[in-house]
Amino acid sequence: MSAHGHVDLGHTVAGWTGTGLALLGFAGAGAAVCAAWVPGIWLGLGVVAVAGIVTWLLHLAGWGKPSGPRPEVDWDWRTRDTGAHAGHADCLGCRFGGPRRALSAAPRPRSVASSPAADGGA
Numbered sequence: 001m002s003a004h005g006h007v008d009l010g011h012t013v014a015g016w017t018g019t020g021l022a023l024l025g026f027a028g029a030g031a032a033v034c035a036a037w038v039p040g041i042w043l044g045l046g047v048v049a050v051a052g053i054v055t056w057l058l059h060l061a062g063w064g065k066p067s068g069p070r071p072e073v074d075w076d077w078r079t080r081d082t083g084a085h086a087g088h089a090d091c092l093g094c095r096f097g098g099p100r101r102a103l104s105a106a107p108r109p110r111s112v113a114s115s116p117a118a119d120g121g122a
Contacts (some may be wrong), residue, residue: 018055
Protein backbone atom coordinates (compact mmCIF):
# COMPACT_ATOMS: atom_id res chain seq x y z
CA MET A 1 0.00 0.00 0.00
CA SER A 2 1.32 3.44 -0.84
CA ALA A 3 1.53 6.51 1.36
CA HIS A 4 -1.58 7.83 -0.39
CA GLY A 5 -3.72 4.82 0.44
CA HIS A 6 -5.51 2.62 -2.04
CA VAL A 7 -6.53 5.30 -4.54
CA ASP A 8 -6.26 6.08 -8.24
CA LEU A 9 -3.70 8.83 -8.78
CA GLY A 10 -4.66 9.29 -12.42
CA HIS A 11 -1.76 7.67 -14.23
CA THR A 12 -2.82 7.95 -17.88
CA VAL A 13 -1.21 8.13 -21.31
CA ALA A 14 -2.12 11.83 -21.46
CA GLY A 15 -0.61 12.49 -18.04
CA TRP A 16 2.63 10.61 -18.66
CA THR A 17 3.11 12.11 -22.14
CA GLY A 18 2.47 15.66 -20.94
CA THR A 19 4.74 15.22 -17.93
CA GLY A 20 7.55 13.84 -20.07
CA LEU A 21 7.32 16.65 -22.61
CA ALA A 22 7.13 19.30 -19.89
CA LEU A 23 10.17 17.80 -18.18
CA LEU A 24 12.13 17.93 -21.44
CA GLY A 25 11.02 21.52 -22.03
CA PHE A 26 11.98 22.70 -18.55
CA ALA A 27 15.31 20.85 -18.69
CA GLY A 28 16.07 22.38 -22.08
CA ALA A 29 15.14 25.86 -20.90
CA GLY A 30 17.24 25.37 -17.75
CA ALA A 31 20.24 24.25 -19.78
CA ALA A 32 19.76 27.25 -22.06
CA VAL A 33 19.73 29.56 -19.02
CA CYS A 34 23.02 28.03 -17.86
CA ALA A 35 24.50 28.45 -21.34
CA ALA A 36 23.06 32.00 -21.65
CA TRP A 37 21.37 31.02 -24.92
CA VAL A 38 18.20 33.10 -25.12
CA PRO A 39 16.63 31.31 -28.13
CA GLY A 40 17.02 28.01 -26.28
CA ILE A 41 15.10 29.40 -23.31
CA TRP A 42 12.19 30.29 -25.58
CA LEU A 43 12.46 26.96 -27.36
CA GLY A 44 12.28 25.09 -24.04
CA LEU A 45 9.30 27.14 -22.88
CA GLY A 46 7.65 26.46 -26.25
CA VAL A 47 8.04 22.72 -25.63
CA VAL A 48 6.35 23.22 -22.24
CA ALA A 49 3.42 24.95 -23.96
CA VAL A 50 3.22 22.11 -26.50
CA ALA A 51 3.15 19.65 -23.58
CA GLY A 52 0.00 21.31 -22.26
CA ILE A 53 -1.67 21.23 -25.66
CA VAL A 54 -0.70 17.58 -26.30
CA THR A 55 -2.00 16.56 -22.87
CA TRP A 56 -5.31 18.32 -23.52
CA LEU A 57 -5.71 16.73 -26.97
CA LEU A 58 -4.93 13.27 -25.60
CA HIS A 59 -7.48 13.85 -22.83
CA LEU A 60 -10.12 14.76 -25.42
CA ALA A 61 -9.20 11.65 -27.43
CA GLY A 62 -9.90 9.44 -24.42
CA TRP A 63 -6.37 8.85 -23.14
CA GLY A 64 -6.91 10.92 -19.98
CA LYS A 65 -9.37 10.38 -17.16
CA PRO A 66 -12.44 12.14 -15.81
CA SER A 67 -12.27 14.04 -12.54
CA GLY A 68 -12.63 12.00 -9.39
CA PRO A 69 -11.88 8.37 -8.59
CA ARG A 70 -12.14 5.64 -11.20
CA PRO A 71 -13.09 1.99 -10.64
CA GLU A 72 -10.05 -0.10 -9.75
CA VAL A 73 -10.37 -2.10 -12.97
CA ASP A 74 -9.61 1.14 -14.92
CA TRP A 75 -6.46 2.07 -12.96
CA ASP A 76 -4.02 0.77 -15.58
CA TRP A 77 -2.45 3.74 -17.35
CA ARG A 78 -3.18 2.23 -20.77
CA THR A 79 -6.95 2.09 -20.19
CA ARG A 80 -8.81 4.33 -22.60
CA ASP A 81 -11.75 6.40 -21.34
CA THR A 82 -14.68 5.56 -23.61
CA GLY A 83 -16.84 8.39 -22.21
CA ALA A 84 -14.44 11.13 -23.28
CA HIS A 85 -16.10 11.70 -26.64
CA ALA A 86 -19.19 13.09 -24.93
CA GLY A 87 -17.18 15.15 -22.43
CA HIS A 88 -16.73 14.83 -18.69
CA ALA A 89 -18.97 16.60 -16.22
CA ASP A 90 -17.22 19.47 -14.40
CA CYS A 91 -14.17 19.23 -16.71
CA LEU A 92 -12.76 22.58 -17.82
CA GLY A 93 -10.71 20.92 -20.57
CA CYS A 94 -13.81 19.25 -22.03
CA ARG A 95 -15.70 22.56 -21.97
CA PHE A 96 -12.95 24.09 -24.10
CA GLY A 97 -13.12 21.10 -26.46
CA GLY A 98 -15.98 22.45 -28.56
CA PRO A 99 -19.71 23.12 -28.32
CA ARG A 100 -20.80 19.47 -28.18
CA ARG A 101 -18.45 18.66 -25.32
CA ALA A 102 -19.21 21.97 -23.61
CA LEU A 103 -22.90 21.12 -23.34
CA SER A 104 -22.35 17.67 -21.90
CA ALA A 105 -19.48 18.81 -19.65
CA ALA A 106 -21.33 21.81 -18.23
CA PRO A 107 -21.65 21.69 -14.44
CA ARG A 108 -24.88 20.07 -13.37
CA PRO A 109 -27.05 22.08 -10.96
CA ARG A 110 -27.23 20.39 -7.58
CA SER A 111 -30.59 19.67 -6.08
CA VAL A 112 -31.56 21.43 -2.86
CA ALA A 113 -31.81 18.09 -1.10
CA SER A 114 -28.12 17.36 -1.70
CA SER A 115 -26.79 20.65 -0.32
CA PRO A 116 -25.51 20.80 3.26
CA ALA A 117 -27.73 23.83 3.98
CA ALA A 118 -30.85 21.71 3.35
CA ASP A 119 -29.75 19.38 6.15
CA GLY A 120 -29.47 22.24 8.60
CA GLY A 121 -25.70 22.36 8.18
CA ALA A 122 -25.16 19.01 9.82
